Amino acid sequence: MTKTAAIIGGGVIGGGWAARFLLNGWDVRVFDPDPEAERKIGEVLDNARRSLPGLSDVPLPAEGALSFHDDMADAVQGATWVQESVPERLDLKLKVYKGLQEACDPDAIIGSSTSGFKPSELQEGALRPEQIVVTHPFNPVYLLPLIELVPTDKNPQQMIERARELLTSVGFFPLHVKKEIDAHIADRFLEAVWREALWLVKDGIATTEEIDEAIRMGFGIRWAQMGLFETYRVAGGEAGMRHFMAQFGPALKWPWTKLMDVPEFTDELVDLIADQSDAQSGMHSIRELERIRDNNLVGMMRALKAQNYGAGAVLNQHDALLKPGALPSLDQADLSQPILTLSRAVPLDWTDYNGHMNEAKYLEAFAAATDRFMEIIGCDMEYIASGGSYFTAENHIRYIDEVHAGAKIDVRTQMLLGQGKKLHVFHSMYEGDKLLATGESFLLHVSLETRRPSPPSPKIEAAMARIAEAQAGLPYPEGAGAAIRKPS
Template sequence: MSAIRHCAIIGGGVIGGGWAARFLANGLDVTVFDPHPEAERRLREMVALGTRSLRRLVAAPLPPEGQLRFAGSLAEAVAEADLVQESAPEIEHVKQRILAEIDHYAKPTALVCSSTSGLLPTRISSEMAHPERFLVAHPFNPVYLLPLVELCGGEHTDAASIERAQAFFAGIGMHSLHVRKEIDGFIADRLLEALWREALWLVHDGVATVAEVDDAIRFGAGLRWAFMGTFQIYRLAGGEAGMRHFMAQFGPALKLPWTKLMDVPDLTEAFLDELAAQSDAQSGEWGFRALEAKRDDCLIGIMRSLQSQGFGAGNTLAAYEKKLREGQKPVEPLRLYEGTVAQDWVDYNGHMNESRYLEIFGYATDALLARIGMDDAMLARGFSYYTVETHLRHLGEITGDERFVSTTQIIGHDTKRIHLFHRLHHDDGRLLATGEQMMLHVDTAKHKACEAAPEVLELLSALAAAHRGLPVPSEAGRGIGMK
């Protein structure tokens, strides 16, 4: 079977545009057909956003971007395509007609896929002359970022078509979930619809607002779902005894009127045995404590990422850290940033790489600036502190999963400048590195240095006064030199 190098997209809406962005970013040529008069403008905007986002996500070099073309007819769009992705409206008779037309005009070797989120593949392919090459490839929005694609064949779909699709989607960075049994809504949307129905009832009955429902997800279970899903999370909730113990504790609650969805399967011994066996297999060689540690590390990564975006649970974490920092007495060097070395911070020598030292000191500087009032409001008014000089000294080694503490001392300041000295310590007390920085207060519109606002200087002066009695580090002011 020939390689897939040219894709056709029929329907250039949100899903079709997402597919176009992912295909193009992976070096595939794309031809689009959509009769809407605004289709090309909208799709090109989506492709631009998708390309930007994928380049931020993927650290490896992406291939040269594919060529995007718009066709005047469906027949023209699919004529040379190796894969056709139908993303038309979710109406059965519309998809039947379009898929039959695609089947008529596409070359015999082309794979034909539908983005339907719930229609049965056997039914929507019923008017195709060659349904053996057809399957559902149901993605999730935004298609260019979320990796899941549900693959579901119909009664006449060849196993080779499923295998070819699995290989193709893996090659463009996606995780294929083979839905082996035709069912309305497949797997993911059935789960989403159940949650959605209950959410609507909670709002309808005045139990919660839409914002409160969303908060219940994004500050709680939603964070866990990103990496373990429902079954593995509940397995951990059962403790070392696993899934069967969890079901013994909480299974009977499924019969309680907690939700509007009261039709649940009977918890027979045979069904409980099946759940426990599948849960054991899912966990594989991971021990209970190892799974708990992996869960915690994933949560930390997600919440740190959300913190960098100033969103959701990340805002809660930021507010908590701010309170902790403000509670310090500034008579000693300030402990503004501490943490654990992530495994992806470790280089080929087995130690934290040098860029992370600067990153840690940068976070400490940001925390200090936040304490003196350099917040979003100040940035919006056009003022900030810029780093104009940095000197790092690497003195010790630290590796993955080891703890560190960064301290910051204000050596001097005036109305425009702050002179900082950072120290990075291992959790065992060893000095790992020092970082000396000069910060300059800047009018960001004029790109020139200027005096900081009085309220900023007042807070800065109070911190600096507390540090005035500390000895000036002997390493301060050093430069690089060779005898």
């Protein structure tokens, strides 16, 4: 059944939440008195639609329905999740919860996007404090996995578990913060760095651009995948974390930071920083910077996905959650027709200077379809680990139409031959009914030990025989067995 989320407070953060839920198949009901809310959320949604679906290697559920409501009580009707992202004023938040709790389902989870307040402060005086929890996201909310999930003793264990499950189901990584603390965890680090950075700019040590380079050219890339402690564990080498701490610990006493002094937010300091920031990034509009950022994030997160590490492992786990419904197994498929072996959105990083999907990425899609076909006949990761696999001997790709980032593509696969060590398949790629390309592949089963051709397992032979019999009535596809013509 379609679930419903209520978004209380739009803007960049509320819009990000809306996009996460919508693109994962939830209906979303928005309340925000700002007359610009619909436009603002629409802009966030545009960004999310171009970047999020392609992060998955399987299709997301069909998008839910988005509606805007003038009345908060109306917006929360039927909501399983209520996300509050109103401005950071405690009196305002408490007033909002009062209104919410009079109207919403007592079993709904009310999550707050607050970075500044502890959950116990939000629960103070509430009608049902056990229903309120901090779920603090990070911008862009539609791409970054982290949610700080901060409960109090008042939240039942079973409610916290349900919050984790629901957040995970829309692709988030909920980090359960066990003890509440001002600013939760991540923002304490951001705060420390921000404060130090302000001093460096104020004292003329470095400009905003130089500070950004000092971050992104070095430890920023490290932290994108391993964080602080795992990075230092590696740096410590074989001697381990104790050795690292023995070396690094004493440095803490050096007077390196001015962190507890707060620089005065004078007009001069604001001007200095704003002017430096203009010089650094002013050649791009904010819209352009958002798209650059999202392109970068998608590319890096997909790189981590290929390594199944950090945020990339989260993406793979989300795919696994979605996959059962996405692609048929041997027993589910109508074997008399070409079998659905790929269904996905074209990711942002698959396009090239011509503005369309790069020719090599068509083969990446066909290769994924071949992998799926192998899985269907029983050549899965477990089988490969046991020492057998298929190696591709030949590929022939015909490009028939262009396709762009975000488009939903399907690949259907006809087996032309599957006998002994030979496997010959013909893939057709579609956007809707439009044929985009065909990919013909000839593979040989090999022993991964000898790297030489070898017969597959009886189970694979049997699966191929079953498909061969079922597809025997299909016409030989137009374009199969063709060559690139020799110029006359």
